[in-house]
Amino acid sequence: MSTSRLGQAKDLEKYWSEHLGDQPETNVTIQSINREHVTAFPEIDRYPFNGQLQLTGTFAFEIPGRNGDSFTQTGEYQYRAASGLFLLETPTDLVDSDEVFSELNTQLSSTTRIEEALSLPRDSFWRFIEAADSVETLRLRGPETTYDASKLIRLLQQDDPVETLHSDPEFSDLRSIENIETALESVDSPSEIEGIQDLDIDIYNTLIDEVEATYWFNGRTANFWYRRGELKLDAETEDSREYIIQLFERDVLSS
Numbered sequence: 001m002s003t004s005r006l007g008q009a010k011d012l013e014k015y016w017s018e019h020l021g022d023q024p025e026t027n028v029t030i031q032s033i034n035r036e037h038v039t040a041f042p043e044i045d046r047y048p049f050n051g052q053l054q055l056t057g058t059f060a061f062e063i064p065g066r067n068g069d070s071f072t073q074t075g076e077y078q079y080r081a082a083s084g085l086f087l088l089e090t091p092t093d094l095v096d097s098d099e100v101f102s103e104l105n106t107q108l109s110s111t112t113r114i115e116e117a118l119s120l121p122r123d124s125f126w127r128f129i130e131a132a133d134s135v136e137t138l139r140l141r142g143p144e145t146t147y148d149a150s151k152l153i154r155l156l157q158q159d160d161p162v163e164t165l166h167s168d169p170e171f172s173d174l175r176s177i178e179n180i181e182t183a184l185e186s187v188d189s190p191s192e193i194e195g196i197q198d199l200d201i202d203i204y205n206t207l208i209d210e211v212e213a214t215y216w217f218n219g220r221t222a223n224f225w226y227r228r229g230e231l232k233l234d235a236e237t238e239d240s241r242e243y244i245i246q247l248f249e250r251d252v253l254s255s
Contacts, residue, residue, distance in 0.1 A: 004232060004233050004241075005231070008119075009086050009113065016079065018032070020104065027061055038052050048250060052082035054079065057076070057077060058075065059100070061090075129196065130195065138212075144177070144178050155171050156184065209228065211227075216240075
């Protein structure tokens with residue numbers, strides 16, 4: 001399973017080279033660069049970036065030791081030129097992704113820049129989340145309160161949502177939602193609620209604080225995590241990883 005940090009850049013393919021890291025006192029060096037073109041999955045309807053140039057390879061990151069010495073860890077990167085998506089895969093927590101991005105941007109400062117926090121159009125991001133096979137966490141911040149909408153879905157699927165709201169401690173944080181009991185009582189049948197698209201959320205007056213969601217492809221999972229501008233993904237296979245990347249590019253980055 002791989003874990004990737006997501007960033008975004010523009011025209012990076014023009015300046016990306018193995019000479020990055022030649023500057024003195026830098027901790028990041030580019031070890032290899034492979035150039036190929038992305039083939040769209042037929043399962044992703046209307047994928048807009050078929051054939052885009054993709055740069056992949058490895059990088060080395062020097063980690064200072066306590067006694068003045070250092071050791072080197074390697075990781076992988078992926079840049080997709082048309083969507084601008086940049087993925088940084090680090091092997092252990094010893095390699096700080098923020099430091100790697102910072103080091104790379106120091107060397108790219110006169111040409112281009114990798115943005116670590118993506119600008120996500122709200123309606124497009126919602127569309128991507130709604131395409132998930134399951135949503136484990138969806139913490140939302142509205143005008144009145146903050147709550148986990150994934151818990152609200154589970155509550156609405158109970159036989160007696162109002163009684164469960166007051167008796168089950170799992171749902172205690174939902175009690176602060178204004179008019180929550182009225183909303184629960186308006187649902188005629190738990191079977192009506194299948195996902196977040198059934199909650200009738202005003203997305204333009206609601207901020208997404210955190211998301212954990214799972215996407216399935218050919219029996220394998222890809223897990224997506226977002227919190228306050230930082231995004232990560234885990235995938236069981238290369239195909240499930242590519243699937244969620246193409247879905248994210250289509251729904252979020254092509255808008």
